[in-house]
Amino acid sequence: MKLQDSLVDKNLTAYTLPKSGIQSHASNLLSLANGDTLCVWFSGTEEGKSDVSIYLTRMDANKGKWNAPQKMSDNPGRSDQNPMLFKAPNGDIWLMYTSQEGGNQDTAIVQYRISKDNGSTWSKQERLFPNEKGVFIRQPIVVTNGGEWLLPVFHCVVKDDGKAWDGSYDYSAVRVSENKGKSWVEHDVPKSLGCVHMDIEKLKNGQYIGLFRSRWADNIYSSYSADGKNWSVPQKTDLPNNNASIQATVLDNGDIVMAFNDSSAKDATQRRASLYSDQVEEKEINQSGPRAFWGAPRAPMTVAISEDNGKTWPYKRNIAEGSGFALTNDSAHDKNREFSYPSITTTVDGQIEVSFTYFRQKIALVKFDEAWIKSKKSINA
Numbered sequence: 001m002k003l004q005d006s007l008v009d010k011n012l013t014a015y016t017l018p019k020s021g022i023q024s025h026a027s028n029l030l031s032l033a034n035g036d037t038l039c040v041w042f043s044g045t046e047e048g049k050s051d052v053s054i055y056l057t058r059m060d061a062n063k064g065k066w067n068a069p070q071k072m073s074d075n076p077g078r079s080d081q082n083p084m085l086f087k088a089p090n091g092d093i094w095l096m097y098t099s100q101e102g103g104n105q106d107t108a109i110v111q112y113r114i115s116k117d118n119g120s121t122w123s124k125q126e127r128l129f130p131n132e133k134g135v136f137i138r139q140p141i142v143v144t145n146g147g148e149w150l151l152p153v154f155h156c157v158v159k160d161d162g163k164a165w166d167g168s169y170d171y172s173a174v175r176v177s178e179n180k181g182k183s184w185v186e187h188d189v190p191k192s193l194g195c196v197h198m199d200i201e202k203l204k205n206g207q208y209i210g211l212f213r214s215r216w217a218d219n220i221y222s223s224y225s226a227d228g229k230n231w232s233v234p235q236k237t238d239l240p241n242n243n244a245s246i247q248a249t250v251l252d253n254g255d256i257v258m259a260f261n262d263s264s265a266k267d268a269t270q271r272r273a274s275l276y277s278d279q280v281e282e283k284e285i286n287q288s289g290p291r292a293f294w295g296a297p298r299a300p301m302t303v304a305i306s307e308d309n310g311k312t313w314p315y316k317r318n319i320a321e322g323s324g325f326a327l328t329n330d331s332a333h334d335k336n337r338e339f340s341y342p343s344i345t346t347t348v349d350g351q352i353e354v355s356f357t358y359f360r361q362k363i364a365l366v367k368f369d370e371a372w373i374k375s376k377k378s379i380n381a
Contacts, residue, residue, distance in 0.1 A: 003364050006320040006339070008300075009372075016362040017355075020055045020069040023047065023331040026245070027355040027363045028140070029343040030085035030093065030119075035061030037347070038119050039355055040072065040083040040095060041363050047329050048103040048276045052079040056095070058119060072113065073125060075099045081108075086141040088180065093119050096128065098136050103276030105156035105165045106134040129184070136170075138245060139199040142208070142228070149177040150228045151184070152198035152210065166274040167215045167243075167292035172198045174210075176229055187229045194290065195221045195234045197245045204254035209310045210234070211258065217243040217265035217293035220258075222310050239304060239313055240264035242296035244326075245341040251370060252346075255305050259342030259354045262302040262316070263324060270327055271295040278329055298338030299324025301356050303373050315374045319354065319366050331360040339364075 003016055017027075021043035030038040037059040044052030054073040057066045072095060073080040083097040093115040100108040110128040115121060129135055134156045142150045157169035172192040175184040189198065195212035202208055208228050212221040220241045221234035241264060248258035265271075272294035299322045305315040325337040342356040351367050358364040 001322070003320070003358055006322050007366070008318045008321055012319070013367040014364065016358060016364050017057055017066055018069050019362055021045070023052075023329070023360045024055075024363050025357045025360055026082050026138075026341045027343050027357065028084045029345045029353060029355050030087060031345045031347045031353065032087075032118060033348060034118070035348050036118075037345075037353065038085055038093070039066075039343075039363065039365070040085055040097075042081045042083060042097070043069075044079070046278070046331065047081065047360075048079050048100075048279055050077045050079060050102070052081065054080050054083045054095070054097050056119070072122070073097060073099070073111070075111075077101070079103075080111075082136065082138045084137060084140050089143060089147070090180075091118075092116055094141070094181070095122065096137055103164065103274075103279050104158075105136060105167075106158045108136050108156060109133060110135055110137055110153075128181075136196075138197040139247065142200045142202055144202075144228050145206075147178075148228065149181060150200055150208075151175045151177070152200050153186075154196040154198065164274065164276070166294075167196075168194070168290065170194065170196050170215060170292075172196055172210075172212065174198070174200070174228065174231070187231070189223060189231045189234065191233045192223075194292070199247055200228070201248055201250050201256060203250065203256075203309050205309065207309070209256070211237075211246060211248055211310070213243065213245055214241045215243055215292040216290050217241060217268070217296045219264070220246060220260060237310070237313065240266075242267070242298060243293055244296075244298050244338075247342050247344050249344050249346060255307050255370065256310055257303060257305050257344065257352060257370065257373065258313070259301065259303050259319075259344045259356070261298050261324065261340060262300055262318065263297045265293045265296050268293070268296040272327055275329070295327045297324030298326040298340040301339040301342060301354070303344075303352075303354065305370065305373050317373050317375070320356075320364070329360060334359070334361075336360040
């Protein structure tokens with residue numbers, strides 16, 4: 001199926017980025033002041049396998065096309081995942097990503113590279129948190145008005161009741177740097193078990209909102225902070241979540257626009273043992289408390305708008321629709337059919353760009369404006 005056939009509005013500007021491997025997933029966008037857009041993702045044969053690396057491409061505003069993907073990581077025997085881009089106040093661009101052993105996210109380390117020339121050349125990769133494993137990232141750094149850097153992380157935890165990581169014990173924290181990334185102090189998000197991929201956004205009222213993916217595949221959760229360090233206990237929003245990533249951004253008028261899958265475990269017909277059930281032989285996990293839900297449909301790709309700092313989301317519109325089949329990560333045999341893991345940004349010309357995984361084969365990108373979203377009001381508004 002072509003991307004255009006999946007779009008709800010055939011008039012949208014949409015395309016797929018250059019192919020970099022059998023599987024491509026987890027894109028992240030950075031819009032630059034000169035009109036260029038950078039996009040990073042991971043690619044290889046299949047998530048969790050040792051040939052998966054980070055790739056970067058640039059949409060050159062002058063040429064009007066994407067450059068050939070550039071391989072950005074080199075960790076033989078490890079799977080490199082979840083890249084993100086951050087432009088520091090001094091103009092440096094940071095690329096951060098995880099690197100893990102196979103399907104064991106509890107072995108993950110965080111690495112980074114820095115560009116001082118708008119992404120043309122990059123420093124050698126280095127480790128961000130020495131001697132630490134099991135720390136995962138997904139969302140960009142936010143800089144406070146006082147100059148502190150807020151990096152949302154989540155801890156991938158394995159306990160003795162399971163042979164492999166399945167996400168049931170993951171929780172979130174915020175790491176804060178007062179010296180531009182040289183050192184970090186961690187602040188836990190209270191009672192955040194199962195709330196991961198924290199996306200921090202700076203609100204117009206001076207507060208911060210954290211938006212979370214749910215391992216339970218029930219709802220998107222939200223938390224608030226006055227200083228970026230002390231957070232409220234995450235609470236359910238009225239938007240569903242399918243244990244897949246989300247991302248938001250705050251527009252110039254203060255509205256929050258978020259991209260996500262409008263689905264949850266309620267829409268699933270089956271479940272998987274874990275994200276890596278194609279590769280890792282699982283035994284039944286006997287644990288008290290909730291267990292992470294894998295396999296809910298990863299479609300449709302949806303955008304929603306909040307005008308009240310994330311309390312309600314009265315505007316909601318689908319971008320792409322399909323089965324969202326995600327009971328396997330197999331891209332080689334065209335089995336996976338998901339639209340997932342969105343990244344969302346605004347461009348210098350006021351457009352909104354959303355990139356997302358297209359059947360785990362390519363990265364797709366769609367452009368529109370706020371008025372396009374607001375032309376459809378949610379039925380629960």
